[in-house]
Amino acid sequence: MNIEAREGDAHRGALKQDFAVEVSEHLRADFTLLREACLFTSGDAQKRKFTEKTVDKFSQHIVCRHYSGLCYELTHLCWAIINTGSNASLLDYFYIHENIKPERFTSHFTQVNECQIPQASVRLNAQEAGADFLDITIHNHQFSLSASRINLLATCLEWLLNFVPKLLETLYEGLNGKSYNAIQSMASDLQKQIYHYLHDHLPPAKVQAKFHLMSQYLSTQSLPQFDDEHILLFWLKGRERQGMSRFSTVVRDIFQYHQALASAQNANAMLHANDISEHLESETVFSALEAFADEQINLHILTEVPKLLSKQQAEKLQLIADHPKQSENFPLSLMRYVVFGQYQAKCIQAQRNQVLSIDSFALPPLNEYAALLQTFTAQVKLVEQTWMAVLHILFLEDSDDALALLSAKSNFLDILSNEKVNSYDRNKKDLLTLINESEVFKGFKAQCKQAYARNNRQGFTASSQLSDLTLYSDNTLLLLGLSKTLERILHKNEALFTNLSSDDAKYRSDGCIFKDELMQRMKL
Amino acid sequence: MNQQKDDIDEEIFTALQAYEALKSHYLSTSASSNHLRLSFTEIMHCARAPRAPESIVQLSLINKSLDYRRKYRFVLQNLARIHSPKQVAASTAESLLTREAAEFSLNVKNMSEHYASVTLKLKQAYEHSDETLYLHCEADDAFVTISVRRNEEDAYVGQVEQASKEYNALLSPTSEMYVVYE
Numbered sequence: 080m081n082i083e084a085r086e087g088d089a090h091r092g093a094l095k096q097d098f099a100v101e102v103s104e105h106l107r108a109d110f111t112l113l114r115e116a117c118l119f120t121s122g123d124a125q126k127r128k129f130t131e132k133t134v135d136k137f138s139q140h141i142v143c144r145h146y147s148g149l150c151y152e153l154t155h156l157c158w159a160i161i162n163t164g165s166n167a168s169l170l171d172y173f174y175i176h177e178n179i180k181p182e183r184f185t186s187h188f189t190q191v192n193e194c195q196i197p198q199a200s201v202r203l204n205a206q207e208a209g210a211d212f213l214d215i216t217i218h219n220h221q222f223s224l225s226a227s228r229i230n231l232l233a234t235c236l237e238w239l240l241n242f243v244p245k246l247l248e249t250l251y252e253g254l255n256g257k258s259y260n261a262i263q264s265m266a267s268d269l270q271k272q273i274y275h276y277l278h279d280h281l282p283p284a285k286v287q288a289k290f291h292l293m294s295q296y297l298s299t300q301s302l303p304q305f306d307d308e309h310i311l312l313f314w315l316k317g318r319e320r321q322g323m324s325r326f327s328t329v330v331r332d333i334f335q336y337h338q339a340l341a342s343a344q345n346a347n348a349m350l351h352a353n354d355i356s357e358h359l360e361s362e363t364v365f366s367a368l369e370a371f372a373d374e375q376i377n378l379h380i381l382t383e384v385p386k387l388l389s390k391q392q393a394e395k396l397q398l399i400a401d402h403p404k405q406s407e408n409f410p411l412s413l414m415r416y417v418v419f420g421q422y423q424a425k426c427i428q429a430q431r432n433q434v435l436s437i438d439s440f441a442l443p444p445l446n447e448y449a450a451l452l453q454t455f456t457a458q459v460k461l462v463e464q465t466w467m468a469v470l471h472i473l474f475l476e477d478s479d480d481a482l483a484l485l486s487a488k489s490n491f492l493d494i495l496s497n498e499k500v501n502s503y504d505r506n507k508k509d510l511l512t513l514i515n516e517s518e519v520f521k522g523f524k525a526q527c528k529q530a531y532a533r534n535n536r537q538g539f540t541a542s543s544q545l546s547d548l549t550l551y552s553d554n555t556l557l558l559l560g561l562s563k564t565l566e567r568i569l570h571k572n573e574a575l576f577t578n579l580s581s582d583d584a585k586y587r588s589d590g591c592i593f594k595d596e597l598m599q600r601m602k603l
Numbered sequence: 604m605n606q607q608k609d610d611i612d613e614e615i616f617t618a619l620q621a622y623e624a625l626k627s628h629y630l631s632t633s634a635s636s637n638h639l640r641l642s643f644t645e646i647m648h649c650a651r652a653p654r655a656p657e658s659i660v661q662l663s664l665i666n667k668s669l670d671y672r673r674k675y676r677f678v679l680q681n682l683a684r685i686h687s688p689k690q691v692a693a694s695t696a697e698s699l700l701t702r703e704a705a706e707f708s709l710n711v712k713n714m715s716e717h718y719a720s721v722t723l724k725l726k727q728a729y730e731h732s733d734e735t736l737y738l739h740c741e742a743d744d745a746f747v748t749i750s751v752r753r754n755e756e757d758a759y760v761g762q763v764e765q766a767s768k769e770y771n772a773l774l775s776p777t778s779e780m781y782v783v784y785e
Contacts, residue, residue: 112642119648128644167681174647175682240643244670247677 102142103280109241110138113234118177128179129237133230137238144277146235150269153232154262155222158254159201159215163191166255169247179233181226185211196256220259243272286335289322293336304340305333307411315596324600325427326593327420330398330412334405341404376400376561385538385551387465387558395454396561403564410572414579418447418586419593426597440598442590446583452576455565462562467530468539469555473548474515474524480552487559639664641671650678650783653737653748666745675746679739683781685725690776700774707782709738711773714762719770723751723759723782735759735784742771742778749773 113134117125129137140146160172172178178187188203196217204212204223211226240246253265281287296313297304305313310333317323378400381388388396398416399406406413422442429439466484473481537543538551545551569576579585641649641664649661665671680686687704702709710722723738736759738749747769751759763769772778 108640112640112645116642116644117648119651170678170681174644174678237643240674241640244673245677 106280129234137234150266154266184226184229217259330416334402386536448586449580467527468534471527471531679781685782687780721761737783739781740772740778
């Protein structure tokens with residue numbers, strides 16, 4: 080089953096790209112079934128029921144999500160067959176007599192009964208060979224169906240039968256003796272069924288289009304993957320493209336693209352440990368799109384009660400929480416995202432408020448990269464303070480969760496080992512008792528109390544403290560995870576960040592690029 | 604008492620349906636990767652030409668999937684010239700060597716230690732040129748097909764093994780039968 084070789088021209092080029100094959104294995108198998116379907120013959124060489132060209136065209140319609148017209152046409156055809164035939168007319172027409180070629184279509188409709196519905200008619204409008212039309216009239220509604228479309232519509236019905244239960248019965252009941260409204264309603268139902276089916280077998284259309292674009296960009300630049308400079312260049316080149324106006328959106332899309340590729344490559348390597356192909360399996364790329372949520376840190380929870388992060392803090396950390404690995408690998412894009420994403424948002428707001436002027440594009444005079452890095456470093460310390468404040472609450476309530484939270488910062492249990500912790504059987508209560516009696520920890524507990532006293536956010540005051548202590552410990556573990564990611568980013572990119580903090584040249588040059596670009600985009 | 608039994612039967616039936624649905628989803632999912640899926644056209648061909656080599660494989664796939672069995676039943680209901688529903692409720696089922704349906708009579712006779720003959724007599728003459736008829740039986744959530752050929756007395760005869768699903772389906776009063784010919 081080699082779908083690349085079989086897809087239509089428009090889709091063929093795209094499919095040859097590594098990433099572009101996002102059709103699920105199941106949907107590919109559907110198309111293969113259509114290609115392999117044969118006419119019913121007894122003993123003779125089997126003839127294909129649907130032509131290669133028809134299945135190419137049909138798969139293009141489906142992969143490009145261009146199926147509403149097909150549903151509308153198919154419903155009209157079914158209406159005409161049902162209302163001029165018997166109660167098994169659809170099965171007879173498509174599967175027993177197999178009237179799925181233009182000449183058979185013409186032959187069928189020249190012999191059919193009069194339409195049974197008043198003020199409705201089904202008439203064959205004979206033209207040149209193979210160009211006949213079926214004129215359907217229902218009161219004021221008129222529809223012409225070309226005989227040349229019959230093979231495509233039969234393909235569509237055959238495909239729908241794979242996943243729409245009792246389709247032929249539903250079509251018969253829904254259209255028999257009914258008027259135009261029933262056709263509209265049935266076509267709409269079919270569209271919904273296809274939409275739901277494709278939800279499991281095709282990535283969302285917008286994501287699909289964006290990923291195609293990124294894949295094309297990398298091909299034209301002969302790059303294996305994006306780097307910080309090419310993320311910026313990609314945004315600059317996409318000035319006129321829809322969905323690429325905000326730099327922050329472009330960064331997120333590229334991070335998502337990289338994440339999908341990385342997940343797919345991992346899955347592929349695991350599947351074919353002995354045969355790692357350079358060409359990605361479409362199925363694994365496809366499923367990778369669904370797997371993003373697993374790696375993400377839910378910041379929203381941390382801004383609720385108990386409030387472990389302020390919304391302002393969360394805003395600066397959002398990209399890291401959503402794409403921890405990519406934030407680590409593209410440090411400059413992370414800086415640009417926060418600093419110039421915000422700058423662009425302010426310019427856009429000024430434009431919306433119709434107060435856009437040269438002044439709106441004024442860059443902050445201080446080195447914003449340095450300021451952001453200071454915020455990140457401070458954030459790591461703040462997290463430790465929050466952790467201690469939570470520990471104070473847990474110590475007061477004598478909660479077992481305190482241990483889990485202490486273990487999250489490993490060095491604390493190491494200190495305990497000096498106090499013969501190993502002689503204990505590491506029973507939680509024993510450890511807690513040890514901590515409470517420990518001289519070393521008396522000082523630490525005093526610091527926790529101070530951290531609590533300094534924290535006046537919701538959930539950390541006598542009046543707002545929650546009774547469910549697991550919320551404190553669970554959310555703090557999340558916060559510690561975020562802090563570790565932040566520390567890793569700072570550590571891994573130490574050289575770059577030191578340079579960005581000590582010298583504002585990069586900030587200035589980036590500022591000029593963004594300012595110039597935004598002024599052009601906003602036509603100022 | 605009967606009401607209670609009916610309720611339990613209904614629950615068991617629903618549970619079985621749910622199980623079958625899960626199983627069929629699993630089968631159709633795993634089948635997709637093994638290229639063992641069936642199109643509606645193939646199901647149709649299988650009902651129309653059950654003796655074709657590919658139909659034998661396809662019927663075994665149909666019997667493994669609730670979705671395919673539903674489609675196959677729908678096709679048979681529309682394709683069959685003659686249909687004989689279940690003869691009795693499952694609880695009172697006893698093997699029957701003869702079946703009298705509205706449009707045919709069926710007789711199964713043990714010929715030897717291993718084989719039995721099948722004789723199908725149509726009660727009225729039907730216009731068809733086929734020398735062979737196909738008798739599709741649905742019993743115990745599975746379909747089997749027996750082909751019978753016309754003899755000189757205008758009856759249709761065939762042979763089945765006694766230790767076969769076909770034999771059991773022919774004798775079971777709970778099996779539904781469909782006679783298909785072109």
